[in-house]
Amino acid sequence: MAVAKELAETIIDPKAYSLRDPVDAAFRTIRAQTPLDVATLDDVEPFWVVSRHADIKEIERQPDIFHNGDKSTFLTNMEGNEKVKMLTGGEPNLIRSLVSVDGLEHKNLRGIVFPHVTPRAIRPLEDRIREIARDFVDHMLTFDGECDFAQDVAFLYPLRVIMTVLGVPQEDEAFMLKLTQELFNNADPELNRARAELTPEEALKSLWETTMELENYFAAVTKKFRDNPTDQVNSLIANAKIDGEYLNHRQMMGYYIIAATAGHDTTSNTAAGAMWAMAERPGMLEAMQANPDLINAFVEESIRWEVPVKHFMRSAVSDTEIAGQKIRAGDWLMLSYQSGNRDEAVWDDPFDFRIDRGSSNPQIAFGYGVHVCLGQHLARMEMRILWEELFKRLKSVEMNGQGERTISNFVCGPKHVPVRFTVQ
Ligand code: HEM
Incomplete structure (x- = not known):
């Protein structure tokens, strides 16, 4: 069997993700009928659609067999793949970041930042993050009962947190937000670089221009932190050495870029989606105000629900078998976190947002294994703190019109969440 063509078309369609229900419906059928099978579409290399939670974990558990860096780590068409190779001198990914390298290179690079982002290492940041959260709650309350929670709070707060952790000055935040949105939302005319519908060729050109602009910015960052090292993440990257050598240009740029971009857009999407879900569910705010322990469960459920990273791709290094299916060396696979997080085998009622699932929700939105987010x-901590601070001040909240999602099939979520609220 193969994945039915119309379902395969839906699960790669950026517009379908902006509506979300069509994608959820397509994956529901795929999980029932062809849970691990090949999608064959025009212009795209055939790829396996990995739709079940267990199969995603099984593949991520075997990084020696399923590589990140041999092919594009996100879904692209064949023409795009060729152009990327031309631009990079043969590499399949425009950016050489942690998510697009394997083996020892990945282990060494990840080891530079990993010790600084464990739960214990980030605990001292809690007070500073709480101050930032309070600033943004105050900012929300200045809107006098109505705001767009996505634009006015959710996009700005994680940005301030991550830029503080990285060591990017506040005056550069708007620039970083713009470039991140361009990078992840190339299919969305409201957010991409050209502010227009783009042909695949134009889309790749604009991605390349954004990447070059980020690289120019970060070139100066390296000099700054080599001259004056700090304990901030960009300084760790600038000064790190592997086998006595600084990171090479592509490794260093890839590291800065992934930390600066993945570090806020994902969390912003999740916070915006959490507010949207809560504002549509009378009684949920009051339940958490009465029992703040539920906030951790709310955070986990919002990550499950929103799944801001819709997929990552892997490619097989050797022939192998997963769930009875024979995968061949060279095959390309889409790990659909969106589908994994709706898997009926794992959750009762997966299409509802519930805060009674507990804080050990097995959601897979952070991935799994050696590349796990x-x-x-940090993402969990900053969201918990935001909700703790906001729920102390809010009396009620409801949607004030229709929310709107970004047009993208990769890293995306709500871009407008209009709410009406009262304060205590
Ligand atoms: C709700 C928020 C977030 C979600 C859902 C998320 C999701 C993900 C996912 C799915 C992956 C790939 C995992 C895999 O391949 O198994 C990933 C990797 C990564 N994320 Fe996040 N992320 C979030 C927040 C953050 C934040 C706040 C940072 C920065 C501090 C960050 C930095 C990274 C990095 C550097 C990687 C690459 C790790 C590697 O390949 O070793 N992410 N994230």
Whole structure:
């Protein structure tokens, strides 16, 4: 069997992700009928659709067999793949970041930042993050009962947190936000670089221009932190040595870029989606105000629900078998975190947002295994603190019109969440 063509078309369609229900419905059928099978579409190299939670974990558990860096780590078309190779001198990914390297290179690079982002290492940041959260709650309350929670709070707060952790000055935040949105939302005319519908060729050109602009910015960052090292993450990257050598240009740029971009857009999407879900569910705010321990469960459920990273790709290094299916060396696979997080085998009622699932929710939105999200503890902590501070001040909140999601099939979420609220 193969994945039905119309379902395969839906699960790669950026517009379908902006509506979300069509994608959820397509994956529901895929999980029932062809849970691990090949999608064959025009212009795209055939790829396996990995839709079940257990199969995603099984593949991520075997990084020696399923590589990140041999092919594009996110879904692209064949023409795009060729152009990227031309631009990079043969590499399949425009950016050589942690998510696009394997083996020892990955282990060494990850080891530079990993000790600084464990739950214990980030605990001292809690007070500073709480101050930032209070500033943004105050900012929200200045809107006098109505705001766009995505634009006015959710996009700005994680940005301030991550830029503080990285060591990027506040005056550069707007620049970083703009470039991050360009990088992840190339299919969305409201957010991409050209502010227009783009042909695949134009889309790649604009991604390249954004990447070059980020690289120019970070070139100066390296000099700054080599001259004056600090304990901030960009300084760790600038000064790190592997076998006595500084990181090479592509490794260093890839590291800065992934930390600066993945470090806020994902969390912003999750916080915006959490507010949207809560604002549509009377009684949820009051339940958490009465029992703040539920906030951790709310955070986990919002990550499961929103799944801001919709997929990552892997490619097989050798022939192998997963869930009875024969995968061949060279095959390309889409790990659909969106589908994994709706898997009926793992959750009762996966299409509802519930805060009674507990804080050990097995959601897979941070991935799994050696590439599991480096910022997962920071993301959880900053969202918990935001909700703790906001829920102390809010009396009620409800949607004030229709929310809107970004047009993208990769890293995305709500871009407008209009709410009406009262304060205590
Ligand atoms: C709700 C928020 C977030 C979500 C859902 C998320 C999701 C993900 C996912 C799915 C991966 C790939 C995992 C895999 O391949 O198994 C990943 C990797 C990564 N994330 Fe996050 N992320 C979030 C927040 C953050 C933050 C705050 C940071 C920065 C501090 C960050 C930095 C990274 C990095 C550096 C990687 C690459 C890790 C590696 O390949 O070794 N992320 N993230």
